[in-house]
Amino acid sequence: MTKSISYRFALCICVLFSVANLSVADTLTVTWTGAIGELETTIMADTSADGTQAHAVYKLESNKTYLQRSTIVLESSCDIVGAAYGTGETPATIQPIPGDDGASQFAGWPAGNIKTYGEDQSYAFKNLLFNGVFADGSTTLFGVLATYGKGNTITVDHVTSVHNQVITYFCFGQEENWTLTNNTAVQYSCYPAGMYFGGFWWGGGGGWTGTVESLLIQNNTIEGAHGQAFVIYDNGLVNRTEGEVINVDHNTFVNIIDWPKFYRHGNNTRWTNNLFVNMAANGQTRNAANTNIALNNDHVGGHGKTATLYQGACTDSTLLADGNCWDRTNRNISYQNNAWMDTPELLDMFAMEPWCWDLPADSNGVVVTLCDTMIANQSKWAGDSTMSMFANGVYMSNNLHMSDRGWNLDPVYITAQTTRTRDWLDNGVHDTHTDHFWMHQADGDKITVEWPLPMDFSYLATSAAATHCTHGGPVGSTHHMDHPAGLTLNTNPDGIVASTFALKQNYPNPFNPSTEISFNLDEIADINLSIFNMLGQKVRTLTNGTKPAGVHTLEWDGRDEMGQRVSTGIYLYTLSNGSKTITKKMALMK
Incomplete structure (x- = not known):
């Protein structure tokens, strides 16, 4: 997708909207009747003669749950938005339900609520609640959105997702432009007998995911993901101009099994004003199920919350040809004005008595004993492996360890997670907890989302983190703490600095x-x-x-x-x- 044009009218308009498409009404309300599948049926049937969506906006009713039987497939620009709702009301909710035979009708991998296609299209999803648990409680849905095509613009704003299984937002498209703002993704359900695979957003290349030209991640809250919060492959951005980065700003990350990002990649990312609570919560250094590996890449002391490991040389012929190869000597990854902490519940797990096991005797009859140390040294901002990357363009400054605590989320959420984690770590199998439902449910009802969410992601206003961000206010999502400096997203009175023109x-x-x-x-x-x-x-x-x-x-x-x-x-x-x-x-x- 062309990013800039030197002369005002050198732009070749290759795609024109048809006269018929321009004359239709702007918004269609998807009236709720309670009929199963009415959401996807209404939207996918609402097309013009040329096959494009007949309306620009599809509005869902608040205080209603739309039971979705199959994936919404979109080929042309449109928005799906929820109607406004007030105190005591619930946002427009979308929940999967199996077919009459009891089996999921969400075909293909990954199975999610929505898939987008096309070229140079614009899609937006706003003011919605996605409940990932099937209405009969049988299973959970993989994620919310998977994107395909080329040059599309994806906006997700004020969307809450609860109980999704693996990856909430998955980019498979090429040269996409993503904006993720004001979203909440909590209580991931994972998959039976699994750990370490999942997260909030995956993409950026890697040979099997899509690529992005821009990605803004701001003011989101992510809790309970079972892998990394983000997997941002390769160089982060394609067709990148000098100084352009992925901004990860004012987000709250809580109870994440692994790290904020995949430790091998994530180049050209700037992490500012974020709050990290109980990151790398698996605590594991070695895995008895596969005794030839160490989850911390032989750094048995752990490599901390900001894991950034060695990156090999870029040898991919396609990336070399189009100028999108990474420079492993100039990673351009920075962490500034963030705050982090581990709660006592996680520290207790890190300090527990280690599991040990004997390897089979070698040819000389020598038996080697390995231990999963679970050592408290996991609780640190950066390990030796990450600090060794400082010479290759990894920067850190003014990041705060919240030793004063003051965290308000009920510890039952991390305790529920570590219970499942310990069940796995002794032998790499979930022996006791064998279903999808990792998460603690405050009201005991795993099928219906309790609204408003009964999760308090705030911390004490007297904490050092409450004045630690770049504009002097609190770190983390602005939805959980008062910001006396008046921080407003997408403006810049208070220090959110743009990286390029x-x-x-x-x-x-x-x-x-x-x-x-x-x-x-x-x-x-x-x-x-x-x-x-x-x-x-x-x-x-x-x-x-x-x-x-x-x-x-x-x-x-x-x-x-x-x-x-x-x-x-x-x-x-x-x-x-x-x-x-x-x-x-x-x-x-x-």
Whole structure:
């Protein structure tokens, strides 16, 4: 996908919206009747003559649970959003249910609620609750979303997912642009007899997942994932411009079996203002089920919460040819102004009496004894293996160990997890706990999500972490702590610093009547952001003047300079700082 264009109208418009598609109503409410499968049937049947979605937005009713029997497959741009809900109400909820024969009808791997396809399409999912447990309690769904195609834009905002089995959001598409903001993913269920495979978002390459041109991860809460929170392969971003990184900012990570990211990759990532509680919660150094491996790659002292291990040379011919190879001597991974802690329950597990076992005698009759030490030395920010990467572009500064505690989440959640973990660690098999349901359920009902979630992810306002982020406020998701500095996502009054000069895809797109346009400035600059029609005529100037470094968001209400509403059609919006110009297209639908 083209990221920038030197001249305003050098953009070749290869994909035009049909006249019929531009004239349809903007939003379709998916009326709840209680019928099984009505959600996917309504959306997938609502297409125009050319096969594209007939509506731009599909709105689900609050206080209702839509029972979904099969995957929603999307081939063209649209949004699926939940209606607003108030105190004492519940968000629009989506829950799987098996077929009449009792078997899951979610075909293909990975089995999830939604799959997106197409090229240069825009998909958004907002204000929804996904319950991963099948309505009959028989099993759980793998994840929420898997993406395919090329050049698509994916936005997930204010979405809660509960009880998913493995990976919530899975990128298989190429050159995608992802935004993950204000989401909550908790109480992963895992799969019977399994550990270590799963997480919140996977992608970035690796030969089998997709690739991303941009990825913003901000203000999310992730609890109970059974692998890494993120698996970001290879170089992180493809078609990357100088200075461009994946920003992982103001997130709360809790009770994660492994690490924030996959320890081999994750290049070009910036981790700022995050809270890490009970990371690397498996505590394991060796595995009796496979005595030839050590889970900490022979670093039996553990490699800490920010595991970043040696990365081999990039030899992939495709990556070499298109310039997307990684530089293992310049990883460009930084951790700044984060805070971390382990609760007493996890520290107790780390300090427990180790399991030991004898290996089969070798040819000389020598028997070697190995022990899974579970040593408390696991509880550290960075191990020797990670610190050895400092010479290769791994940076850390001003990260806080929360020795003052003050964590408010009920310890029953980590205790439920460590009970399952100990059941596994003695012999690599779940002998006692053999079903999907790892998580503690406060009300005892694993089928229905208790709302609001009975999980308190806040900490004491007197904690050092409450003033530790880059703008002087609390680290972690802003949804759990008061931010006296007034932090606002997608703006920059308080220190969320952009990494490059960039123009984002507008949201929503297509839109009616208004849309938001965000742009990044890596330094203070005189900029102009204007709207043009397809004839090259200026329609509206949104801003023209000096802006500070940071992330800025402006709204266009679909009106011209005279205050008149413009007609349906495709428009260009252009950002210029005097030396660089970026142009993107958007569609107004009425």
